[in-house]
Amino acid sequence: MDAHLIDSQIFGHQWSTTESRAIFSEPARVSRWVDVVIALAEAQAEVGIIPAESAAAIAGLRGCPLDLAEIAEGTRATSHSTLGMIHAMQRLLPAAAAEHVYLGATVQDVSDTALVLELELVSSLLWRDLSAVETALLDLAEAHRETPMVGRTHGQPGAPITFGFKVATWVDETGRSLDRLRESRDRWRVGQLGGAVGVLGFFGSHALPLRAAYCRRLGLAEPAVSWLTARDRLAEFASVVACATTALARIANEVYALARQEVGELREPTSATTVGSISMPHKRNPEVSEQIVTLARLVRSSAGVLGDTMIGEHERDGRSWKTEWVVVPELCHYALAATAMTRSLVTSLEVDADRMKANLEATGSASSERLLSAMSARLGKHRAQAMLHDAYREALESGRTLPAVLEGRANADELAELARIDTGAAAAMVDEVVARARRRPVESEPWG
Template sequence: MGAHLSDSVIYGHLWSTPEIHRLFDDEGRIQAWLDILAALALAQSEVGLVPADAAKVIAEHSRVELLDLREVAAATRSTGHSTLGLIRCLRDVLPESGREWVYYGATVQDLSDTWTSLMMQKVAAIVDRDLERLVVATATLARTHRNTVMCGRTHGQPGLPITFGFKAAVWASELARHRMRLAQSRRRVEVVQLGGALGTMEFWGERSESLLVALAERLGLGVPDIAWITARDRVAEFLGVLAMATSTLAKIGQEVYTLQRPEIGELREPSEPGQVGSITMPHKRNPELSEHLVTLAKVVRSNAALAQEGMVHEHERDGRAWKTEWLVVPEACLLTGVSLALACRLLEGLEVDAQRMRANVEACDGYLGSESAMQALSERIGKHTAHEVLYETAAAGRQRGSGLRAALLADRRVTGRLSVEEIDRCLEPTAALRASGVFVDRVLSALDSVPGPERSPR
């Protein structure tokens, strides 16, 4: 049981996934820290700083099951230090040959920042995997509904006909760009931290550079050009990418949420047997997945903003900045993970009502064809004059309660330039869809031709 919702037995599924939660719970965090300490000892042994037998003993005993985490917690509180409690408890279980060599010359941020890099590496692989799945889902929707006509809406009002495939292609293209951003950022983000007291690595002397390389290689991380104790742009960049990705999912969720409204009725998110929308209104089928995507993205964006605040750092170490990351990085990763999982459920099971989409277009009584009619008339009388005529004609038709066809046929400024056949062609919904399919095809072609980014760049 835990105070944070991600730890809740009852509500945890809404705020985390087991896969990512295991990375950030106490056992996962401490084991990762122990792995780093083991790698540090072995790397120091490799460059001649630590005896080989001591490094081996440290590596063999760096297992979370050998520690009592309650004792670690008590020692952490009593020392008032972030990692000294862990080190004392680890030394207690180490043979004497390893006790003086564990955590040799390293400091808190060497351990915690390297852990942050490892977590960003692991989470990035999960995020990329699920983004790829979402790109496939949205591309499938775009391909399937390339010619499914629907109302395109601006400012919440019907504007022109588009296809649902066009809308889904926009989603697919945006999600694919997040994969690119993630891949491009990983070389900058996934780097080891090893600097000692102030980042200068003075403790290890002339073996500092070789130690840095050896540790990075053992952990599968990159080597920074200089310690990043005070340079928090890497963390801010990573959370920024998470914020952008979850914001796209929130946009998609918001669209499904709105188009599921019965008065529109064009989309429905999947619903499982036994799922209850309301305890007082049994008929309801609520867009639970869609609205939760919006909620999750709000919190991830706030976490990203706090990571930006961490870039404002004082001198050579500032706990006010990087300790904030201990809170916001895990939460942003947890919420991003569940956001991706929910979005996969939503988009892979999305119900598209093509008939209702067509019916909503026809319910607009031809007015979605106003641009096509204006374009045709522009060739005869000029674009701006044509706009004035169509504006006045449409306003008059709405005032009379007639459709746009009747309004156009009643206006001599129109019938004197366009035949009935030309007017009818303009008002056919597919007249405004000439380019929609072209752009859907462009997106699908681009997605097919670009290979997926590297999963674990170095």
Template sequence: MPGHVIDSEMFGNSYSTPRMREVFASRSVVQSWIDAESALARAQADVGLVPREAAEEISRRGLVDDFDLVALGEGIAATSHTLMPFLRRYQELCSEEHRGYLHWGATTQDIVDTGTALRMRRALDIIAEDLAAVRERLRQLAEEHAETVMPGRTHGQQALPITFGYKVATWLAEVDRHHQRLAQLRPRVLVGNLNGAVGTMAFVGEVGLEVQARALGDLGLGVPEICWHSSRDRVAEMAGWLAMAGTTLGRIGREVYQLQKTEFGELEEAFPEGRVGSSTMPQKRNPATSESIVAKAVILKAQAQLGYDAMMQEHERDKALWQTEWEFLPEMFMLMGGITADSRKVLDQLVVDGDRMRRNTGLTGGLIMAESIMLKLAEVVGRHEAHDLVYDISMRCAETGTPFADALKADVTVRSVLGEDAIDRHLDPLRYTGLAARMARAAAAPPG
């Protein structure tokens, strides 16, 4: 078994997806370095810094299949240098006349950081696609179940009636905010860096800024206002967004898991033929995908701290903390890829039992409607007296099992103020969901 579960032939697809793993595979890393070096050479040719023929050859010779990944790994181990084995092989592929112009004026971190930005863009495109599908499905559920009454719970206990559409709308609003944050952070984070050794462009001189702008524009990346070799706030922001968005989806997965418990039975993951819940209990229908989402979200958010640690760089560059990004950032993206893909699957096939939700509002014998009764009493006897009166009745019902309606009708004050018909009317959960349905439909409305 590989050293990391994401790379495991047996368990890898439980933690990420083949599509996301490919983005961060060694082959993709090398390709991103080739792309950065080629764009740099072309930009330098545009301003006359290197011969046009050299730039064309560097671009033409940059074929990832011509790089032996195992040999590169051995070279990195032998040299203790991240990029030199790659550069030496790239030079071998170019003619003697032109190979000297490869990596002209660049430093290792320029190429590695720019390559990372290219791979982050690919990864974010995948995540954004999944997140858009999650948002659309949440809109559908919020609209479809805007009036599906269910117990609202606080502190793990039934509190007041809500609707399932309202609950979903709160999920949707949170996911929408992450969508907005992603749109805002992309221009800040998807930025390259081609500034040279300490970021001053001393090697290339006056044309340095133009070269950087041309090269990064060619790659479709943003241009930094100044070198960010040791300013790693971009990485920390990316890690923070992944952790927040992933944890939101983890929260949704946890709610599905909770509401599928036998005692609730309000939601259920689809359970297709062939899925197995237990090796010994044939009846089990476990929410395995939701559990997996929660597990990945817990790991993901724990990695975010490393993004902040990586910000504490020394001087103009520092490999000690920089290289931590090579481990935690790909892992975070791959975990997030697994979370978004699993979330799509769970939500697309989610089974909603509206009848069970409605029945569950009666589990407390009517106590879920205590506030509704208190409100009507308060209109006559005042809020505080009404609270104390309903509190005493509620506590007796909880301790004796007496139905709330019976206890209310047996109380002289309540009966004289409300009457038995009004008591029954105000114990109907459908009458006390507030603006839940309206809020659900508003959240579900297509953005205008």
């Protein structure tokens, strides 16, 4: 087995996705760093710092696979994060152009900018999957807007709701996750070019024109000031992703709870080859739901670490951004795995409406709130509540039915509430959530 579960051939699918591994594979990351170095050279040629011929030669390395073993050997020999890559690029260039590779830049200029480009790719996938989750949930909410079920508080049966109402809360929260992702993007889609201490002293009067050209070529916004130790952008990204992933975990946690055999209201989709237990053949475990909750826990943990990296010392502090080298990819792997799993879960979720109704009827709680409302009109709310509290307890302890206990205490109209299942404004709230979601402007790709 590989050293990390993300890379495991056996278990990797539970902790990452094919797409996340493609983004953060070492060849892909080196290629991205090369693209940033090329953009720097092209921008330097544009503002007159290096010859156009040098920039063209350096740009010719785009897509050229560098020898990772050679880079690794150079990195270990020099104890410098990018010198191995620089030397590998130089060996492929004419002598004049080789002198212009990485001119005046630092590791952090390249690594921060490449990281932002990675976050852009990750965010596009998160957007796609969250949008698909929202769409599936909208269909589910509409289909079950009037499907009655037990509303539960403190883990105990309460008044009736509809399953559509429960799903509508998931829809609404997923919509806010999309909103946060959209609203935060302009704050972190920002390039980094600060040089040694952030003031771009190497480039003299060319400094700010160069930075503008560099960011423009990469499709990123230009910062007002270098952000070498101001890491709030990455911390915000992590917080937004943690919030979104945890919202999905709330869905998964509900599925986990409602899939218990004694409840039996929801079931995860499974195939004929799915095995719940090799020792208990009857089992059908909610393993996808479990995994989503686990992944969200890890995303929140990673987001917490990235919050700590906001405290950086002076104008450069490797303790912050080298921590990010480890934590950001892990967070993204876990988040993309969670969104992909949730997408599959909600698209094929099995809903047992008959079991929902049977559980509701079995609790004896379906009419409690409405009965209180009806009796409050005659007795006052607090007197009615006290009377019904005693009546429910007496019925439980004596084994008598509630109507028998209430005989002489409630009138015929009030007792008629016992035969009703009233889900209040649940269906109307479902309609409002669905309408608002459908009115949101369609943004299939807001990252270009």
